Amino acid sequence: MKNKLRVLLTGGCGYIGSHTAVELMRVGHEVVIADNLANSCMSVLPRIEELGGKKVAFYNIDVCDSEKLDSLFSVEHIDAVIHFAGLKCVPESVEKPVLYYRNNLTSTMNLLETMIKHGVNHIVFSSSATVYGESDIMPLREDMPTGNCTNPYGMTKHMSEVIIRDTAKANKSIGAVLLRYFNPIGADESGRIGEDPLGIPNNLLPYVAQFATGRREKLFVNGNDYPTEDGTCVRDFIHVTDLAIAHIKALDFIVGKSGCEVFNVGTGNGYSVLQVIEAFSEACGKELKYEFAPRRAGDIPTCYADPGKAEKLLGWKAERDIRKMCEDTWRWQSNNPMGYEK
Numbered sequence: 604m605k606n607k608l609r610v611l612l613t614g615g616c617g618y619i620g621s622h623t624a625v626e627l628m629r630v631g632h633e634v635v636i637a638d639n640l641a642n643s644c645m646s647v648l649p650r651i652e653e654l655g656g657k658k659v660a661f662y663n664i665d666v667c668d669s670e671k672l673d674s675l676f677s678v679e680h681i682d683a684v685i686h687f688a689g690l691k692c693v694p695e696s697v698e699k700p701v702l703y704y705r706n707n708l709t710s711t712m713n714l715l716e717t718m719i720k721h722g723v724n725h726i727v728f729s730s731s732a733t734v735y736g737e738s739d740i741m742p743l744r745e746d747m748p749t750g751n752c753t754n755p756y757g758m759t760k761h762m763s764e765v766i767i768r769d770t771a772k773a774n775k776s777i778g779a780v781l782l783r784y785f786n787p788i789g790a791d792e793s794g795r796i797g798e799d800p801l802g803i804p805n806n807l808l809p810y811v812a813q814f815a816t817g818r819r820e821k822l823f824v825n826g827n828d829y830p831t832e833d834g835t836c837v838r839d840f841i842h843v844t845d846l847a848i849a850h851i852k853a854l855d856f857i858v859g860k861s862g863c864e865v866f867n868v869g870t871g872n873g874y875s876v877l878q879v880i881e882a883f884s885e886a887c888g889k890e891l892k893y894e895f896a897p898r899r900a901g902d903i904p905t906c907y908a909d910p911g912k913a914e915k916l917l918g919w920k921a922e923r924d925i926r927k928m929c930e931d932t933w934r935w936q937s938n939n940p941m942g943y944e945k
């Protein structure tokens with residue numbers, strides 16, 4: 604760690620936000636969280652404090668509420684912001700595009716305006732590999748085209764990137780890092796915090812984990828006729844703790860600098876859906892019986908990162924393998940079969 608920072612995490616009670624809060628505190632930073640608890644709950648807070656070893660300043664506010672955001676910046680000293688808050692359900696974004704554009708863009712713009720007003724100059728943004736849209740070329744590199752996204756959720760990530768980049772161009776004191784996440788899975792090694800989606804999980808790993816505890820009756824593999832080795836989709840799964848650490852490296856990189864840099868945050872390795880189910884079966888010690896189902900609309904066959912830029916400029920590299928990702932997910936899920944107490 605270079606300097607001790609007081610970092611505002613919007614959406615800090617969510618899956619990636621909570622793990623990043625813990626990692627920040629573990630290396631001595633202080634954390635302020637702003638979260639409207641739309642897809643998270645208060646009971647994660649004592650666990651973040653327990654793992655991080657200190658108190659968190661928590662504000663139950665919506666980042667879309669500019670007045671409340673302004674009050675937070677008036678009372679808290681903030682050195683840097685990590686912007687996680689946002690709606691993230693792909694099918695919902697297809698059904699309710701305006702909700703997604705309004706929410707995810709208003710929050711980003713409010714945050715930038717409030718930061719500028721209060722002289723807070725550093726931001727790390729939670730972007731996604733989804734900004735690359737459908738690419739035939741793998742691995743994905745940061746200089747490849749973006750913006751041809753397959754759904755409104757992806758477009759909000761792309762448009763937020765554009766807004767942040769233009770803001771950094773116009774305000775010479777602003778330093779921004781855009782982190783394009785691949786597929787975060789896993790949980791803190793303690794098993795105390797993890798992913799706890801509302802309702803039936805959309806994403807593969809939380810679904811598989813709930814299936815393994817018996818909370819879900821059937822496991823479907825969507826599509827077995829993709830042009831991949833075993834016919835199922837291939838993704839770059841990354842341990843959420845490695846991802847959380849990438850945020851700390853991004854802060855180390857940007858604090859004191861201006862401009863805007865973008866980094867992929869992935870391992871560079873692709874695993875198929877069947878390989879992941881196999882790895883999870885080993886981790887939980889149960890055979891997981893699945894059925895093949897039709898392809899899911901909008902899925903691309905293969906997606907994995909070239910993480911070389913992050914290694915070169917941030918000195919960051921993923922360290923936890925697929926086995927560890929599954930073991931840690933299982934520890935969280937088996938210790939907390941119904942997630943957090945709500």
Ligand code: UD1
Pocket residue numbers: 693694731732733756757785786787805806807808810823824825826835836837838876899900901902
């Ligand atoms: C999805 C989003 C992406 C977002 C990311 C966040 C889509 C199209 N993309 O990525 O924008 O940034 O989540 O983590 O939703 N699968 C099954 N059975 C299941 C669930 C999933 O076979 O019950 C398959 C999917 O068809 C896909 C793979 O597992 O092939 C991974 O799915 P998922 O975990 O939802 O991630 P992405 O689609 O890669």
